[in-house]
Amino acid sequence: MFAGFDFDVIVRALPYLFLDGMAFTLTLTVLATLGGIVLGTLLALMRLSRFAVLSTFAASYVNLMRSLPLVLVIFWFYFLMPYVGQWVTGAANPVRVGPFWSSLVTFTLFEASYFCEIIRSGIQSVPRGQVMASQAMGMTTAQTMGYVILPQAFRNMLPILLTQTIVLFQDTSLVYVLSITDFLGAAAKVAQRDGRLLEMYLFAALVYFAISFTASFFVRRLQRRVAIVR
Amino acid sequence: MSMIAIKQVSKSYGDFQVLKNCSTEVAKGEVVVVCGPSGSGKSTLIKTVNGLEPINQGEIVVDGTTVTDKATNLPQLRSRVGMVFQHFELFPHLSIAENLALAQMKVLKRSRAEALAKGAALLARVGLSAHADKFPGQLSGGQQQRVAIARALAMDPVVMLFDEPTSALDPEMVTEVLDVMVELANEGMTMMVVTHEMGFARKVANRVVFMDAGEVVEDADKEAFFAEPRSERARQFLSKILAH
């Protein structure tokens, strides 16, 4: 099976695979993680809010996102966003949204639902006495959250947040449905062009595995280091 | 002049009434010890004083401010009322120095330098200067509780509330915390202290409040309370805890 295996096709494609493909994949992963954590934190605060409107909205949002296949959401957003943009800006024609922005928004909105649940359990993992102690010194609810509860919640949840980022890193490969040149997209294009499907898909799998495995390894090491001593 | 006035306070959790028409007062400079069996509502009562626990009926006035008034700025009131908890509640993600500085900066808007200096002075006072850069988890229970007292004092409170400050400590650490509290009392700090440490009560309390099943059963001068508790329930409670 490996008799006709052509390593050379991989080597020749390396600059394209990494400088174009992997650069996009990593950019999307990092930006969507940051956006997802910011939005996810807001959603988590809404979910824990004593105002029913907010908590119901956040809960429904999370449940909706978690019930839809990601690939479908990617598709939908890509085709709908131009019209949403037109509606929001009042433009005459659908607003052109490139595949990058479309996928970034999609992943941010989608991942936010997962980060929301992680951060929510992080907040709940902080003992109630910490809130009492903060408030007893006159700190407002916002100060208590910002300086006492969230820093501890993030510390407690850091390993899980990073693990979710690794999942996101793998999930970004779904942007191939928009014909985007992410890492997998680049590999697929070379595979098609040179008729070297076996080499390219095997190599792509190896790279995803190596990066995810190494990252998971460091997350486990980190987990032991950041644990808060009580 | 009364620093804390608790007037006919009642509170329920659903069908369960935790506080039943409780009244007592703490005058300026006075030390009042609150004791009673576990579950009698002591923690709940002391937390109503700074509004951490809302009440259903009655009125609470602290240093001229009505806590139970909807218009009261609770954060502002709380910044003048120090509170020390059974489980210390230091912030585990911050160093000891930062634990002492945080609320000074965020609530009292002191500069970082000013807050750190004030914190350092109070750490010295509780004998823990050497630990400023450590984290709470690296300190013993007794040390953590002394830090917690220093942290509360850093806000320049007009009154201090203690909720069983020594009951989570190993026996050999109780004294170091009580010593700090005795010193504080001797300096004239107004204190409301939930504790079963009757030695402390005998030494510095002016009055003792005995609670049982959500009621203030006895509210007496220290001498009267220890000489001859009026109620049978207080007598039983005292004989039980003084036995060991």
Ligand SMILES: Nc1ncnc2c1ncn2[C@@H]1O[C@H](COP(=O)(O)OP(=O)(O)O)[C@@H](O)[C@H]1O
């Ligand atoms: N949040 C709560 N919900 C329901 N019951 C509570 C709550 N907090 C305290 N209680 C009950 O109120 C009673 C008094 O509690 P507490 O004030 O902590 O007593 P103490 O400090 O004297 O041991 C206990 O029976 C306790 O179970």
Ligand SMILES: [Mg+2]
């Ligand atoms: Mg209690």
